[in-house]
Amino acid sequence: MDEISDPSDWTGTRLPSLLILDASLRCRICKDFFKSPFMTECAHTFCSLCIRKCIASTPTSETACCPICRAPVLEIRLRRNQVVEDLVEWFENARAAIMTAAKAEPVVISVPVTSADSERVSSSERRGRKRRRDSVDEKPSTSVTPESGDSAPRRAVRRGSRKVSYEVKLDIGDESEDEAAPFDLGKKPDAGSSASANGDSSFIIIDDDGNPDGLVPCPVCNVVMTPQEVQIHLDDCFKEQEAKETRTNQSASSKSNGPIRTLQSQPLSKMSKKPLQRLPKLQYDLFNDSKLRSKLVELGLPAYGTRVQLQQRHTEWVSLWNANADSNNPKTKRQLLRDLNDWESNLTKYAVQKISADDLSAWGKSHSNAFDDLIARAKKNVQKKLDPEQQQGASRTVEVNVQSQYERQDSAPEELKKVDGIDQKVNGRTEERMDYGCDVLTDTLITQPVSSDAIM
Amino acid sequence: MDSQNTTPTTFSSHKMQDAPTAMADSHSVTKRLQSELMQLMMSNVPGISAFPVSDSNLCQWTGTISGPEGTFYEGLTYKISMTFPPNYPYHAPVIRFVSPMWHPNVDMSGNICLDILKEKWSAIYNVQTILLSLQSLLGEPNNASPLNAQAADLWDGNPAEYKRLMMTHYKDIGEINDE
Numbered sequence: 001m002d003e004i005s006d007p008s009d010w011t012g013t014r015l016p017s018l019l020i021l022d023a024s025l026r027c028r029i030c031k032d033f034f035k036s037p038f039m040t041e042c043a044h045t046f047c048s049l050c051i052r053k054c055i056a057s058t059p060t061s062e063t064a065c066c067p068i069c070r071a072p073v074l075e076i077r078l079r080r081n082q083v084v085e086d087l088v089e090w091f092e093n094a095r096a097a098i099m100t101a102a103k104a105e106p107v108v109i110s111v112p113v114t115s116a117d118s119e120r121v122s123s124s125e126r127r128g129r130k131r132r133r134d135s136v137d138e139k140p141s142t143s144v145t146p147e148s149g150d151s152a153p154r155r156a157v158r159r160g161s162r163k164v165s166y167e168v169k170l171d172i173g174d175e176s177e178d179e180a181a182p183f184d185l186g187k188k189p190d191a192g193s194s195a196s197a198n199g200d201s202s203f204i205i206i207d208d209d210g211n212p213d214g215l216v217p218c219p220v221c222n223v224v225m226t227p228q229e230v231q232i233h234l235d236d237c238f239k240e241q242e243a244k245e246t247r248t249n250q251s252a253s254s255k256s257n258g259p260i261r262t263l264q265s266q267p268l269s270k271m272s273k274k275p276l277q278r279l280p281k282l283q284y285d286l287f288n289d290s291k292l293r294s295k296l297v298e299l300g301l302p303a304y305g306t307r308v309q310l311q312q313r314h315t316e317w318v319s320l321w322n323a324n325a326d327s328n329n330p331k332t333k334r335q336l337l338r339d340l341n342d343w344e345s346n347l348t349k350y351a352v353q354k355i356s357a358d359d360l361s362a363w364g365k366s367h368s369n370a371f372d373d374l375i376a377r378a379k380k381n382v383q384k385k386l387d388p389e390q391q392q393g394a395s396r397t398v399e400v401n402v403q404s405q406y407e408r409q410d411s412a413p414e415e416l417k418k419v420d421g422i423d424q425k426v427n428g429r430t431e432e433r434m435d436y437g438c439d440v441l442t443d444t445l446i447t448q449p450v451s452s453d454a455i456m
Numbered sequence: 457m458d459s460q461n462t463t464p465t466t467f468s469s470h471k472m473q474d475a476p477t478a479m480a481d482s483h484s485v486t487k488r489l490q491s492e493l494m495q496l497m498m499s500n501v502p503g504i505s506a507f508p509v510s511d512s513n514l515c516q517w518t519g520t521i522s523g524p525e526g527t528f529y530e531g532l533t534y535k536i537s538m539t540f541p542p543n544y545p546y547h548a549p550v551i552r553f554v555s556p557m558w559h560p561n562v563d564m565s566g567n568i569c570l571d572i573l574k575e576k577w578s579a580i581y582n583v584q585t586i587l588l589s590l591q592s593l594l595g596e597p598n599n600a601s602p603l604n605a606q607a608a609d610l611w612d613g614n615p616a617e618y619k620r621l622m623m624t625h626y627k628d629i630g631e632i633n634d635e
Contacts, residue, residue, distance in 0.1 A: 004490045008498040028580040029545060030484060031491040054579050057546035067578040346485070347542045370511055378497050 005095070013102035022095075025088050029054060029067060034088045036326040037081040042071040045081050049323035052078075056315045061281070075281075080326065276325035279318045284311050300333070301340070316343055485544050489514045492583050504587040506538065515540040518554070519587060520629065527595035528619050533629050536566075536590070538583065548577035551586060555632055558625040560597040560608035568593075569603050 007023040010016050027034050029050035036048035044066050046054070055064040055075050064073050279299075287295065292310050293303040301317055303310070317340055324330050331339075489508070496506060506519030517538040523529025534555040541547045551573055553566035561569045572581060572589055602608035610618040 004487065004494055006491060006494045006498065008495065011498070031488055031495075031582075050579070053546055057543065067580045070578070371507070374511070378494075382498065 009099065010102070013099065015098065015102040018098065018102070021091070025084070025091055033092055034081075034084055036323060036328070037084040037088070038078040038326065039081040039084075040066050040071070040073050041077050042066050042069050042073075044068045045084055047323075048078075048326040049319060052319040052323050053316075056281075056319050085328075276321075276330055278322050278325055281318055282314060284314075300337070312347075313340070313344065316340060485540065485542060486514050488545060489540060495582070496584055499584065501584065501588070504584070504591060506583050506587060515542070515544075517583065519583070521587060521591050521594070524591055524595045528615070528622055529594045532626055535629050535632055538586070545579040545581070548573050548581075549586070551590070555629065556625045556627055558604065558607055558622040559594065560599050560602040560604050560611055561593060563603040567603070569598075569601060 007019045007026070010019040010022060025033055027037070027045075027047045027050050029046055032047075034045065034047055037045045038048045038051055039045045040051065046067070051067075051073070052075065054067055055061070055073060058064045061074070062072075064075075065071060066073050282292075282295070284292065289307055289310075292307070292314070296303040296310060296314060299314075299317065301313060305313070317336075320336055320339055320343075324336055493506075493508065493514075503522040503524070504519065506517050508514050509516045509518050517540070519536045519538060521534050521536060523532045523534070534553055534557060537552050537554050539550040541549065551568055553562055553568065555566075556564075557566060563569075568590070570589065570593060572578070573586070597608070597611060599608040599611055606621075607618065610621065
């Protein structure tokens with residue numbers, strides 16, 4: 001299950017608000033990030049293949065409608081959504097790095113302190129962030145002690161001082177480091193192995209590696225400098241790297257004679273010599289069996305099977321082909337044919353596979369261990385994600401939510417006891433507190449919009 | 457500031473080495489169902505649950521629905537089966553009540569009459585929305601097109617008799633699992 005990414009991955013990290021960004025960059029049909037996003041006339045965006053298959057699955061083209069708002073949709077009126085495509089590309093590249101950074105301990109820049117001190121500092125730091133997010137009035141940070149008067153506690157004080165006027169000397173370097181962090185982290189994947197080779201999940205420079213002044217390495221070339229310098233230096237560093245790549249790209253394209261894409265900043269793709277043509281849909285009523293067969297042969301497709309199979313195969317092929325033509329990195333026809341074949345064998349496999357209820361329950365019993373394991377793993381993930389939130393003590397807004405959750409669910413635990421095996425395990429194994437915590441985090445963000453769909 | 461503005465474009469030019477995996481379609485059903493399972497487990501909505509029957513065949517799920525508060529079905533739990541077609545989500549899954557269900561829009565074999573599972577199906581619906589819709593159907597039946605005419609008549613006409621007849625059909629989920 002690990003390879004499936006989900007917007008809920010962000011809950012419990014230090015950047016839970018990214019859940020919304022993550023969710024809005026996903027196609028509502030396939031639940032994955034947009035691939036060649038296309039926009040309907042009603043301004044809803046889907047993957048090219050998803051919306052094309054959706055339209056193809058309706059009986060007639062007149063009945064095709066937007067999956068979200070049911071407004072009529074015509075395939076020829078679909079338009080590419082380039083901005084979303086770029087956004088997805090950027091976000092997918094940076095996601096892993098942002099995620100690691102968001103899960104890591106807060107960035108602490110400080111001169112040598114005892115380990116006990118640094119622990120206290122980081123927890124107060126985390127609380128500081130949380131408070132700022134929820135804009136809850138707070139007492140000044142309690143962790144300012146004379147013996148830890150270095151830069152890290154100073155930061156904690158600065159956050160606290162938004163509400164209470166404190167005489168604190170603000171330090172510009174500190175500020176800019178703070179602002180720059182997301183961008184630096186975002187650039188990390190491009191830096192290749194250089195930055196990640198450090199094994200650091202973020203740019204934490206703790207005193208013991210000998211950078212007492214809070215120096216940070218450039219994520220591209222790894223040269224150590226002050227945070228302000230990194231900002232300026234990064235531009236040059238990237239330009240240099242880009243120039244290098246363009247040179248290699250140019251030499252590659254001159255070999256293959258590939259057309260140069262006009263889209264600015266779009267890399268040269270491995271397109272075939274001429275741009276791919278879209279395939280027209282067919283009015284199957286106008287074709288008798290033999291004509292349809294010869295049409296399939298013409299397209300290089302298998303021509304066996306019943307008429308229904310022939311039609312389905314052709315429809316699927318048109319969707320696959322046209323979506324592929326929309327892609328920035330089109331597949332070869334051979335790959336597409338393999339996809340078509342996979343799709344068809346999938347269809348027939350499930351048609352043949354009729355499992356009786358007895359088989360299923362026997363199977364379920366004999367594999368119950370595997371399910372227990374799965375559930376345990378899922379719950380462990382939930383726990384892990386929740387830990388940071390719980391440690392720092394729920395802020396007021398969250399507490400209010402918890403309160404209402406308890407009220408709403410007063411009768412729920414009772415009902416759940418009657419639920420069958422699987423559910424009992426799920427609820428029985430974990431503490432109630434944790435389950436509700438999970439609700440608090442995701443309910444407001446995911447469930448609300450989804451459940452309103454149900455009413456629609 | 458300058459560096460901030462240039463960031464996204466610098467990225468797009470660096471990508472593409474790992475991009476050709478786009479549109480791996482053959483496992484789209486499985487993938488989508490996996491992500492639905494994840495979403496369902498993470499959101500942990502009270503009163504509904506669903507899980508694949510076996511981990512080799514993700515296209516067959518079993519689920520439970522608790523009757524909503526303030527309805528005849530309050531405090532009762534029903535088991536349902538969900539079968540996902542190979543062209544899911546472009547076609548609706550087949551949903552049936554496994555528990556005996558006495559309800560205006562459910563027939564004696566558990567078949568459900570609900571527009572979003574038939575002609576009003578949309579590819580953006582998912583297990584969670586289906587379960588929530590079914591849950592609300594328990595409290596708000598569509599008595600205009602009943603599968604169970606007796607239930608539809610009694611719903612407004614004789615609530616006490618409705619509750620009595622409904623309870624004669626009810627089977628606890630534990631009994632069903634033992635069968």
